[in-house]
Amino acid sequence: MMKLLGNVIDCDNENELADFYAQMLGWTKTFSGNGFAVISSKEHPMLLVFQHIENYEQPVFPPVQGTQARMSHFESIRRI
DSSP states (O other): OEEEEEEEEEESOHHHHHHHHHHHHTOEEEEEETTEEEEEETTEEEEEEEEEOTTOOOOOSSOOTTSOOOOEEEEEEEOO
């Protein structure tokens, strides 16, 4: 069985995006460093993680062929 830890969002400025979402959601930035920033809330068990990507290309929505697609993935751990 797996336990969902959070959603990881690729970006070019992890701290700026984390601060934006923390303010919007009323959450707290709980980690920042090594190309990552994490926000969390005591009321919600899931983390939002913002990951710096070199040469980040902003996604386009709706999708357009030949342009960057959305970039996000879920993070989980295997429960033992």
